[in-house]
Amino acid sequence: MSPTRPLRAAALALALCLTPAVSSAQNDPGAGDRSMAFRPVTGAQERVPGGRLVVTAYAAVLLLLGGYVAFIARKASRLEDDVRRLEDDLARRAPGEQP
Amino acid sequence: MFFRLGDTVRATMRWMTVLAGVAFALMASALFMALDWAPVAQEAAGGLTQKIFYFHVPSAYVMYIGVGACVLGSIGYLAQRTSGWDALAQAGAEMAVVFASIVLISGPLWARKAWGVYWAWDPRLTTTLLGTLIFVAYLVLHSTSQGEAEKKFAAALAVMGACVMPVIHFSVQLWRGQHPTVITSRGGGLAPEMGKTLGVSFLAFTLMAATLLYIRARIALGEARVAELRTEAVSLGLLDEGDDA
Numbered sequence: 001m002s003p004t005r006p007l008r009a010a011a012l013a014l015a016l017c018l019t020p021a022v023s024s025a026q027n028d029p030g031a032g033d034r035s036m037a038f039r040p041v042t043g044a045q046e047r048v049p050g051g052r053l054v055v056t057a058y059a060a061v062l063l064l065l066g067g068y069v070a071f072i073a074r075k076a077s078r079l080e081d082d083v084r085r086l087e088d089d090l091a092r093r094a095p096g097e098q099p
Numbered sequence: 100m101f102f103r104l105g106d107t108v109r110a111t112m113r114w115m116t117v118l119a120g121v122a123f124a125l126m127a128s129a130l131f132m133a134l135d136w137a138p139v140a141q142e143a144a145g146g147l148t149q150k151i152f153y154f155h156v157p158s159a160y161v162m163y164i165g166v167g168a169c170v171l172g173s174i175g176y177l178a179q180r181t182s183g184w185d186a187l188a189q190a191g192a193e194m195a196v197v198f199a200s201i202v203l204i205s206g207p208l209w210a211r212k213a214w215g216v217y218w219a220w221d222p223r224l225t226t227t228l229l230g231t232l233i234f235v236a237y238l239v240l241h242s243t244s245q246g247e248a249e250k251k252f253a254a255a256l257a258v259m260g261a262c263v264m265p266v267i268h269f270s271v272q273l274w275r276g277q278h279p280t281v282i283t284s285r286g287g288g289l290a291p292e293m294g295k296t297l298g299v300s301f302l303a304f305t306l307m308a309a310t311l312l313y314i315r316a317r318i319a320l321g322e323a324r325v326a327e328l329r330t331e332a333v334s335l336g337l338l339d340e341g342d343d344a
Contacts, residue, residue, distance in 0.1 A: 038152070040140065041138070050146050050148035050212045053151070053211055054150050054151060056208055057148075058130070058134070058154065061201050061204075075322075076314070079321045079325065089338055090337060
């Protein structure tokens with residue numbers, strides 16, 4: 001099997017995922033106290049200040065994403081080192097030296 | 100062969116840098132739109148903290164994509180036992196856990212204002228936590244696996260664990276709970292500016308998910324190939340076992 005086949009399959013799955021994730025109807029007439037719609041308001045007085053919560057949430061999101069990108073970058077750099085080391089190890093062994 | 104592997108990884112990284120750049124630009128736009136352009140929602144929805152919604156929901160969506168990739172890779176691995184499928188499953192699980200963590204951190208911060216508490220044992224919250232723990236277990240099991248048996252077990256865990264995903268998705272319909280349900284099939288749950296901001300955010304997260312998934316899977320595949328080649332070189336007598344770094 002071609003090593004890129006799973007990745008192509010993943011791309012297809014990703015495309016299929018794009019539509020239904022957002023849809024999914026939720027028309028429950030007895031929804032009670034759940035929030036069914038977000039309406040814009042102007043000049044509202046906040047009983048509990050939400051600014052700090054928003055900043056904390058977005059900082060956490062960016063921190064987690066940045067951390068994961070840094071983790072991937074470190075993995076990529078380590079992989080390059082491993083490939084280079086393997087090449088060096090093989091180059092060091094001249095054909096005549098094989099046991 | 101060794102040179103080709105390295106070159107492929109480097110070429111992929113260059114191509115992916117462009118995609119990552121576009122994703123980053125869209126992410127910056129989504130951030131600006133969410134924090135500055137989109138209006139503040141009513142107090143019952145959390146007021147200012149409702150703005151968390153624009154990154155919270157797309158993160159949940161990327162979590163589903165990650166789980167989907169992990170399940171696809173796991174099924175492929177169980178069927179064919181190749182490192183490509185295993186790499187895809189590993190990348191998907193990592194992505195699912197990272198984005199589920201974002202959901203589980205940002206959600207309670209929003210809930211603190213909207214519900215008055217950080218955490219409630221609401222069906223959606225509880226099932227999301229359960230799903231996240233299953234994929235954390237998968238990653239722990241996968242990272243400690245030393246042979247095919249453990250990898251097969253991890254793959255089976257991922258496939259069975261994914262059964263919780265429809266439960267997460269439909270939990271608000273099945274058991275009600277407190278979780279908001281504004282994205283309906285008929286639309287109308289969001290003001291137009293809010294809908295546009297959410298759309299840009301979805302686009303940014305989709306591109307970012309595709310980029311991260313591809314790069315991470317390629318790296319995992321590269322790691323597996325290097326390990327296989329080193330083992331092969333040792334078995335052919337081209338390297339000593341002690342040469343293993």
